[in-house]
Amino acid sequence: MYKRICLIFLSALFFGNVIYARIVNQDEAYYLRLINQNNPLPDNYEPENMINIALYVRSTRSEIWMEERAGRSFIEMVNSMVLDGVEDMAAVSGFRDFSHQTTLFNRQVARHSYLSSEEAFRRAAMVVAPPGASEHQSGLAIDVSSSQVSFALSQRFENTDAFTWLLENAHKYGFIIRYPRDKTYITGIVYEPWHLRYVGVFHAERMVELGLVLEEYWETLEISSTLAITTTIESENRAEEENRDGLAERIRRFLSRF
Secondary structure (H helix, E strand, O other): OOOOOOOOOOOOOEEEEEEEEOOHHHHHHHHOOEEEEOEEEOOOOOOOOOOEEHHHOOOOOOOEEEEEHHHHHHHHHHHHHHHHOOOEEEEEEOOOOHHHHHHHHHHHOOOOOOOOOOHHHHHHHHHOOOOHHHHHHOOOEEEEEHHHHHHHHHHHHOOOOOHHHHHHHHHHHHHEEOOOOOHHHHHHHOOOEEEEOOOOOOOOOHHHHOOOHHHHHHHHHHHHHHHHHHHHHHHHHHHHHHHHHHHHHHHHHHOOOO
């Protein structure tokens, strides 16, 4: 089997006549982690290494933390954006711990107090992720905005120069627009053009080329993983049978000498 591979996922992604085959190792799996209500983070989860990106890029507050690799990729992306003449974008929100997310979510639920508790929860969860289900807790997500929308987290951000640049280039730095307009029925989250998620360059480029959100991409990986493992087992079984057949043939040849 494959040595030093902790998670065996053969992502065979088909488009045209091209097949992208890749093994996802433990490091990549960390950045690809699917986080939602069905796949929550532990209450006490925090990234081990984080950096304050507000020290390096335009931000709306003095401290905005991200997981280190994701943060450095975001800084690199923003610097490239500025070099391309697009300067009107600021980081708004990065890492949020479980407690902070609980406060935000409960506040959103309270806005629907006239509904049943189940319906209030459902509607709130489409706008603010329940605690544990927020990508912000992973340190891999960043919300951005522009002065063109008064630095609000608004769907109007899609009309800004910054968003146009992100659509064309974010994947080159490992980021995806996590909650697109046409996939809300899959993500369960309203359209958020401001919410970027780091998954790594290779996988961000594949997801953009295929038009997949992270939920769909993981389904592809899981199906391909099963195929890969099944193929590996079948190959090993065939090899064992061939070895046994070869050994039997050698024994027959040896005995025919007498």
